[in-house]
Amino acid sequence: MQALSEVEERIRAAGQIFLYLDFDGTLAPMVPDPAQARLSAEARETLRRLARRGSWTVTIVSGRAVEDLYSRIGLDGLIYAGNHGMEISGPHLHFVDPAAAARRETLCRLAGELAARLHPLPGVLVEYKGLTVSVHYRRAAAADIPKAEAAVREAVAGDDFRLMPGVQVFEIVPRTNWDKGAAVEWINRRLGKGNLLAIYLGDDASDEDAFAILPEGITVKVGSAATAHARYHLPSPGEVVEFLSWLGKKGDRPLFPARE
Numbered sequence: 022m023q024a025l026s027e028v029e030e031r032i033r034a035a036g037q038i039f040l041y042l043d044f045d046g047t048l049a050p051m052v053p054d055p056a057q058a059r060l061s062a063e064a065r066e067t068l069r070r071l072a073r074r075g076s077w078t079v080t081i082v083s084g085r086a087v088e089d090l091y092s093r094i095g096l097d098g099l100i101y102a103g104n105h106g107m108e109i110s111g112p113h114l115h116f117v118d119p120a121a122a123a124r125r126e127t128l129c130r131l132a133g134e135l136a137a138r139l140h141p142l143p144g145v146l147v148e149y150k151g152l153t154v155s156v157h158y159r160r161a162a163a164a165d166i167p168k169a170e171a172a173v174r175e176a177v178a179g180d181d182f183r184l185m186p187g188v189q190v191f192e193i194v195p196r197t198n199w200d201k202g203a204a205v206e207w208i209n210r211r212l213g214k215g216n217l218l219a220i221y222l223g224d225d226a227s228d229e230d231a232f233a234i235l236p237e238g239i240t241v242k243v244g245s246a247a248t249a250h251a252r253y254h255l256p257s258p259g260e261v262v263e264f265l266s267w268l269g270k271k272g273d274r275p276l277f278p279a280r281e
């Protein structure tokens with residue numbers, strides 16, 4: 022397949038490969054309860070193998086908190102960029118977006134109030150993650166989703182936070198200039214020595230920020246939603262793991278062009 026030979030050529034020509042991966046809906050399949058999301062043994066082994074290569078740097082970029090990500094992946098030697106890139110943790114790397122950190126307490130209060138207000142809606146789950154809040158509605162009745170959205174919109178009506186829609190989730194994030202794209206730029210600048218190829222796979226709206234700052238990268242939109250900035254497309258986490266395993270072995274696995 023042409024896309025794959027392009028990827029193979031770019032990898033061969035690059036001095037360093039920075040591989041970025043979203044977690045839910047990209048590395049791990051979406052499940053009804055977000056607490057049950059798991060990485061398969063095959064995916065973990067493939068990540069371990071890729072991260073061991075001297076010229077490769079593997080980063081997980083997710084809306085989840087860093088601790089949560091680490092507890093699900095459990096690999097040292099990777100970089101974890103949590104809370105949509107607002108916190109970054111890895112070997113000799115530590116970053117917390119100061120604007121987000123300054124609003125921790127306000128956000129904690131907001132999460133408590135919102136949880137109380139949304140409690141009567143079964144299947145709507147408010148998760149406080151330190152720097153951002155997720156309001157999950159994977160298990161909610163369709164009629165309750167607009168009610169949840171209205172409550173979230175009201176909660177973010179001030180200047181401090183904004184609503185960022187995700188895949189079956191409303192994300193409440195601080196109004197700051199930091200996002201997944203900024204996190205990727207920060208890591209590339211911090212660890213890049215030149216002739217760097219970035220490969221980024223993600224399924225979320227927030228991943229578009231990263232696709233947008235990587236016009237020269239191998240950007241892959243996962244799932245069925247449209248993409249504005251990704252170059253390629255993979256249908257589901259199953260194909261992501263196959264693609265990663267191909268990266269590990271250079272086998273013959275399909276990578277499809279992104280939909281318009």
Ligand SMILES: [Mg+2]
Pocket residue numbers: 043044045046047188223224225
């Ligand atoms: Mg995702």
